[in-house]
Amino acid sequence: MSVLTRFLPAANTLLRLCTMSFTRRPTPFLRKRFHTSSLVTQAKASIQEHPHYSGYTGDETVSFTTPRYDLYRFEEGPSTDVVISRAEFLQIYDDMLTIRTMEERCAMLYMDRKIRGFCHLYSGQEAGCVGLESSIRRDDSVITAYRAHGWSYTRGISVKGIIAELCGRATGCTKGKGGSMHMYAKNFYGGNGIVGAQIPIGAGIAFAHMYNKEDRICVTLYGDGAANQGQLFEAMNMASLWNLPCLFVCENNKYGMGTSVERASANLDFYTRGDTIPGIRVDGLDVLAVREATKWIAEYMRAGNGPVLMELNTYRYRGHSMTDPGTTYRSKEEIQKVREIDCVRMVKESIINSNLATESELKQIDKKVKKVIQEAVEFSLASPEPNLNEVYTHVYSTLPYTVRGREPGEEYVVS
Ligand SMILES: Cc1ncc(C[n+]2csc(CCOP(=O)(O)OP(=O)(O)O)c2C)c(N)n1
Numbered sequence: 001m002s003v004l005t006r007f008l009p010a011a012n013t014l015l016r017l018c019t020m021s022f023t024r025r026p027t028p029f030l031r032k033r034f035h036t037s038s039l040v041t042q043a044k045a046s047i048q049e050h051p052h053y054s055g056y057t058g059d060e061t062v063s064f065t066t067p068r069y070d071l072y073r074f075e076e077g078p079s080t081d082v083v084i085s086r087a088e089f090l091q092i093y094d095d096m097l098t099i100r101t102m103e104e105r106c107a108m109l110y111m112d113r114k115i116r117g118f119c120h121l122y123s124g125q126e127a128g129c130v131g132l133e134s135s136i137r138r139d140d141s142v143i144t145a146y147r148a149h150g151w152s153y154t155r156g157i158s159v160k161g162i163i164a165e166l167c168g169r170a171t172g173c174t175k176g177k178g179g180s181m182h183m184y185a186k187n188f189y190g191g192n193g194i195v196g197a198q199i200p201i202g203a204g205i206a207f208a209h210m211y212n213k214e215d216r217i218c219v220t221l222y223g224d225g226a227a228n229q230g231q232l233f234e235a236m237n238m239a240s241l242w243n244l245p246c247l248f249v250c251e252n253n254k255y256g257m258g259t260s261v262e263r264a265s266a267n268l269d270f271y272t273r274g275d276t277i278p279g280i281r282v283d284g285l286d287v288l289a290v291r292e293a294t295k296w297i298a299e300y301m302r303a304g305n306g307p308v309l310m311e312l313n314t315y316r317y318r319g320h321s322m323t324d325p326g327t328t329y330r331s332k333e334e335i336q337k338v339r340e341i342d343c344v345r346m347v348k349e350s351i352i353n354s355n356l357a358t359e360s361e362l363k364q365i366d367k368k369v370k371k372v373i374q375e376a377v378e379f380s381l382a383s384p385e386p387n388l389n390e391v392y393t394h395v396y397s398t399l400p401y402t403v404r405g406r407e408p409g410e411e412y413v414v415s
């Protein structure tokens, strides 16, 4: 990397715009099949285990071609020819649209001061959590950083549980005590506010799966900024040494906190940074590419082959958090360029162009999603704040207790 590209943000932006590898998927191969192959039966089983299954039907499948994957220490990679059924693709659209609509509504609630404190939105990155989730099992584990709302949803928390939590209400999934960065569900370990802190924990969870002889993997997510943290390399070293079933996923959204990857990272090929760990770079805006790559990797890992590093090439539309306008270190044109591709729109167009569903069928989904979000907002705002007696519950395992010599509920009068 030249001195110019490292230190001149304007040159960086230009360079990035020229080299961004967001590839719009070519028009689908219209190789329609009507059958009950084992693939469809398998997809059917997994869709019915889906925590937010909306009852979509249709065994009819279509093939698409995904952009190619970049490989590191892999001799071969996943197929670029992917097959998906109507029911599965509609559910994927529903999930991605729900997350997008929820996040955008949360931005409004934040500006209305109904959500306070930290709030990191996932808008633009939906293909990541939805694609990965569609190819792992419900009993696999997931741990991520603070940009956790999308994952909270795919792991099974309801929109009501998420929005109520963000509004600090007792009906929230963490009883209003966690907020944006601290949401948990079965086999979902959060929501972690310290950059990189979740990575060794993820390796630890993978170790537990291996130690207990469970056929489970742990998806451990982190950002491009966190990729430069020392604990990542320590965790990866141990994961590689002990052959842990840990899928490290770097969600490369091109920015840390106001800093572009070019300014922060000497090596921009994040998928190659696991040293002895094989890696793969995937177009993270293409949900089918993420789904296919994850399916292939999960199979590889379940066969006892140890950890893998997956880099998702993605983008966040909003600022780092709600207090960052997100336009001081990147241009509006850059954001617009990605919005023109847009991962949700890409799914919508693929469904329509391949005749898996009509525009009016998708409009019905849009309507349903809007209603779910609206009801969740009304539910949240009508919910009470947590009772003060609850301040320490679910924090310590035994009660009563004192914290630094004080007991909850004590009152002091300063005379
Ligand atoms: C140890 C630590 N250092 C600094 C911060 C402040 N901080 C919060 S997010 C962030 C940038 C992380 O960027 P990235 O990993 O790319 O994740 P993204 O926000 O893009 O999802 C920083 C520096 C922190 N929370 N923890």
Ligand SMILES: [Mg+2]
Binding pocket: 223, 224, 225, 251, 252, 253, 254, 255, 256
């Ligand atoms: Mg980032």
